[in-house]
Amino acid sequence: MPLMKEKTVLVTGGAGFLGSHLCERLLEQGNEVLCVDNYFTGRKQNILHLLESPHFEILRHDVTFPLYVEVDEIYNLACPASPVHYQFDPVQTTKTSVHGAINMLGLAKRIKAKILQASTSEVYGDPEMHPQREEYWGNVNPIGPRSCYDEGKRCAETLFFDYHRQHGLEIKVARIFNTYGPRMALDDGRVVSNFILQALRGEPITIYGEGQQTRSFCYVDDLVEGMIRLMNDTPGDFTGPMNLGNPGEFTIMELAETVLELTGSKSEIVFRPLPENDPMQRKPDISLAKSTIGWEPTIRLHDGLRKTIEYFKAFTASI
Template identity: 65%
Template structure:
């Protein structure tokens, strides 16, 4: 996919090659970020416990001498001299973060604490991948950064929602108490190649079901809305925030403000895959937000950032990725059966 950004003003502000730690670097977003940072000439250390991350996401990077992988859980302390830290370490899909909710909360809180202590020790700039889930089931639409949210602290999604909110608090306190150089992004729904087929997110679910000819499962009546940002756009936003001058140390929304109902997404994917799948409805999960759309005024103003990949273009690349993944899996199954 073509690079749609004129990054000259960002590159001019970027420091020389750095030694960068990417926690959660083997995951969907983390692997794309590692790729970007390595190709920019940095030394990148991917740290991942591989609970949801996959080594195959990093296969193209292993040939670089400037890239290395450490299997480690940030719930345990880590000592590495680094210039920058990106914290993307936490399962982000409901089936995965709900599988071990206590560990999810520990990753968000204790893991962030360990990385902040590391940043403090080495005077490293540190980036936190927060989430639109801090807004909960919002009463304000679209959601600006100033909105405090409507979050349930006692439910199946709370381990993730409240964990990310607590992590933001830690980042705030480390900056104000210790002068740590922080950056915080609130990520709205993002999709693209390297998503897991079993991650339970709406885009991957629908594509995999459509390609297999299975019924497409829509929870509720499908009128709930989401905004879908392609991964390349999001990573560009990460880098613009990380190197922006003057520094922005308050949370910044990143996402695509184009808003679609879940049913519209299902219909679009059926059309694009030529699938015979039918839409079936299931009960809405507990605390599932009815609306989700970012107000990206701050990103536009301060980062000169807006997403540029249309949904149809991004879905084309994502569908092609899953077609390859499924055909490879089917081939391995046939080979094993012979």
């Protein structure tokens, strides 16, 4: 891939699972990268290997407070993204999405920087449209246990588009569907990391509900490529929102069986009650991404899971 013109890029949540991969790719492209994280869910281990680069800088900061730096672009990824973490302190989760968006948009306005919001498929709630297209407004419970994240991200999208309309700010909004890969947190409670850890430890594989709910799993390298293409899209007046995810659809039972196959684990499968407001279907329509930025995932679930399993094996062996 040819090197792009050097830019100074701010990545909030840059020490997280997705953020660390994004920082890595931006550095590979010849950019100066400022990684901002308060380490609530991000981990220094995710970015230690980047410290060797003179073009990489870390700043410990909480985006619910204003930030004053000079950059060319901003990727706003800061927010706990798994139910275990965002339900731990739901008020702070909402503040991170809303106050964080206000602070990053204010910064972008002041320095005239282009800014991308890492939104989520959770803005669709438990969808009545399948697969989900960007024009769908969603089916979200505004007062449930997941609402701090769902509604926080929806409000952040509102702020982004209001700043765009009112101040002419150049924005990009990516709606990210389930993403997995190396550097996922062991305790994030997501289905891929849960199943892999349980299989490697020989523990029962826990499925909530009957396992017939569906998800679409996108490998992290594919997702990062989509985000960067969206940020660099021309013409610059294209805002999104744009779905980024893998349209391949699997039941949770199929995922469990695949993990058992790839790990060679003898773990049994056990069933537990389905959590409140857990969506039954998740599948992105990525027609817009294909036609606008020429993007679609290329890494098959089996291949991505193998890489993720190897990471978890190495990581758990080191602790």
